[in-house]
Amino acid sequence: MSAATPADGVATASHMDTERPSRQQKTILLGRFTGAFGIRGQVKLESWTEPRDSIFRYQPWILRSADGAEREISGVRGKSSGKVVVADVPGVADRDAAEALRGTEILVSRAALPPPSAGEFYWVDLEDLQVVNLEGVDFGRVSHLFSTGANDVLVARGERERMIPFLEPDVIREVDFDAGRITVDWDADF
Template sequence: MNDPGRRILLGKVAGALGLRGEVKLESWTEPRDAIFRYQPWTLRDAQGREREISGVRGRETGKHVVATFPDVADRTAAEALQGLEIHVPRDALPPAKPGEFYWADLEGLRVVTVDGVALGTVSHLFATGANDVLVARDDERERMIPFVQPQYVTAIDLDAGVVTVDWDPDF
């Protein structure tokens, strides 16, 4: 978590919109248009090639987050951006509020039960309609634990690298 070169995936280019070079973004920031606050972006394609870009402007519409990239003036150029991942340095994000956490900061932490049974490490988290879910993986299995505090996730210690859960290891 303290790696100064660490980057966080904030979204991706979902496709072209219209004829003037605008693109639709998938943004995983809250609110969705906050993605524009964290520039420069590092754009990464499926082959792992990267380039840095600044000056992307945009807005949230009811349905999409729409972006205009510098030097992208037509649909053909916009279509070439589809699938690019948008990364920013972790230290570009503001500190989390007390009791809140960036999902990316939880990934890789050890997961243990309140009784000290190791359940693996946090692989990732995902949202459902009802609550977020923490996915803990070890060599043998994957466990999906509702990210409900303090009922199931009882403690998070970023300094120690541990998430403590009240969860049956056999479930």
């Protein structure tokens, strides 16, 4: 299996308790608005999809402002334009309205993403899975993952936080969604 960035590839059933949102109910951060583009209300955005303009395929968007307020929006269109991605957002008709979106995060429901390819999974699918090493030491649950450029890193939080390189099969030995567990070859003292 391989880890996929938030906008790439997939998983199967996951074992979660009823208080946690199901994988399909979770949202995934795909980008954010970075400022106005021109004077007609177009907005520049940073996209973490690959290719970057494929962000427009996943709608509706949930826009989350800096104060945490969320609203859903559909019908956003756009394209890559040189080094930026430019969007036409319904209801945004001038530069001031476009600039007001600066910093707003763009999220989508996990259910809006395409089904994962065999042997892949979205990072969000790994969140909340239990992490244990080969000796059976419980490292806690997956909090989140991030990329360093060199490799991805899984963050497990239990009695303390551990950052584990997401290197398959050397470090990440097994991802078992049915059991709700990731087995790692990682020393408990690290």
